[in-house]
Amino acid sequence: MPFYGNQHTEKPMYTYDDLVRGVRALAADLGRSPTTAEASSDDRLPCLSTIYKHLNGGWNDLLADAGLSRTAVGSYDASDERDMRHDLRRVISVVESDALTHRQYDEHGEFPTSVVKEHFGSWRAACDAADILAGERHGTPCRGPSGVRLDSQYELAVATYLHDAGLAYDVHPEVEGTRWRGDFYLSDVDLWVEVDGYAEGTRPNAHGFAKKIAHLRDAEQDVAVVRCIADLEAALRERDVVVT
Incomplete structure (x- = not known):
């Protein structure tokens, strides 16, 4: 799926294949799999929220598609966590609900729910970190x-x-x-x-x-x-x- 714009360049359109190539090139420079913080600060890749929006799965799925090994969950830096907490609070104000559910965040959040859960350990832990209530699923999956x-x-x-x-x-x-x-x-x-x-x-x-x-x-x-x-x-x- 193509997307437009890049925080670093004038490139008019970017695709998932470009993401794969950019991550692979960055890994070659580093000699290892890059972290999300390293990727978002590299000129070959867009900003972190744009990367997340166009992942089919999580960050480690992108690394796998690039032929690279997984990075540790702890490889996110402090600014990523702050952004996630801020976005959780933003979304609950948008949906005007007492508690935030997975589906609500899927629809309105900047980060994939899977990434937030991976970083904090669980959906409830993520909501606790943002000082909001975790909502239940809308039914039984x-x-x-x-x-x-x-x-x-x-x-x-x-x-x-x-x-x-x-x-x-x-x-x-x-x-x-x-x-x-x-x-x-x-x-x-x-x-x-x-x-x-x-x-x-x-x-x-x-x-x-x-x-x-x-x-x-x-x-x-x-x-x-x-x-x-x-x-x-x-x-x-x-x-x-x-x-x-």
Whole structure:
């Protein structure tokens, strides 16, 4: 996935392959795998938050793709930790929630949640370090019919229905131009399906969820918010999608 800009150069576009090449070249200069602090201060690589945004996994996954050995978790420096704590506090103010969940931080944070957890040891420890409350997951994580990770049994019910109906769907697709992710996108129908299985007034991230739905509709995207399979079936019928 290409991204634009670099803290050090006028380079107009940067790709994940450029990240791999830059890290490999830096490692050759150092004679070992670089730390994140060393990478972010090197002219061949962008700033740390930009690196994190475009990793498929964590920092050590990038090193592996570059043919390098893992670096120790403790290789982050003090400024990285301060930035992470500051960003955790920033995000909880954005989502207007009493406690911060993984999913909320995935949508609004500067760093991948996996990196924050790796550095502090756990999600709860990271939130404790930032002096905020750690939220629980929105349901029980599970695997869908195609093996993709889902966030709740409600999502599993929707994924199973779509799979059995032979409808093509993407799980947790990015909402273009934002840090949000949808629940499902049905490409053949051009429909976003958002799952809301919570009783009224009990959804932990209700404010952020409402903003995401409003954003999609403002962008003239077709969105169906469903609480159960009957809602999904009704939404498909309204769009003349016949499921046999």
